[in-house]
Amino acid sequence: NRKNVPISSIMLGTIDRATLPRSDFTAGKYLNASGDIIPKYFAKVSEPSDFIIGRGIVKNDGKNRQIQISWVPKGTHFEMVIQARFHNLLAATDKIEEVLEGLHVESNETFERIISDEMRLSVMGGSSAV
Numbered sequence: 001n002r003k004n005v006p007i008s009s010i011m012l013g014t015i016d017r018a019t020l021p022r023s024d025f026t027a028g029k030y031l032n033a034s035g036d037i038i039p040k041y042f043a044k045v046s047e048p049s050d051f052i053i054g055r056g057i058v059k060n061d062g063k064n065r066q067i068q069i070s071w072v073p074k075g076t077h078f079e080m081v082i083q084a085r086f087h088n089l090l091a092a093t094d095k096i097e098e099v100l101e102g103l104h105v106e107s108n109e110t111f112e113r114i115i116s117d118e119m120r121l122s123v124m125g126g127s128s129a130v
Helices: 039-043 096-114 115-123
Strands: 009-021 049-055 063-074 077-089
Touching: 009 096, 039 096, 063 096, 077 096
Parallel strands: none
Antiparallel strands: 009 077, 049 063, 063 077
């Protein structure tokens, strides 16, 4: 029962990993470096890197969004790790399940905006986003 537990915010965190060939690696091959979320600067980056962005302060803005992407060498491959955090304040009338579902939807949409078709098709074995 929510009345007995004072919950003021809720956060959904995700971690996605991919092992990618290092021989012809560029970040733009696997990430959508269009400038929407990932800056165009990263499109041609081929060396180990980190990318960290955040926006919003939960107390002030009611939400905070964080994305961290890194790729590190592991022998002949890179291990890419995408971590995301979606954090919202809760109003007294909010239903936790509904807020969490909204964060889940936003998380999936953000992930689809971050990855490239190459990542989607060749690494994940999925179809192109429309």
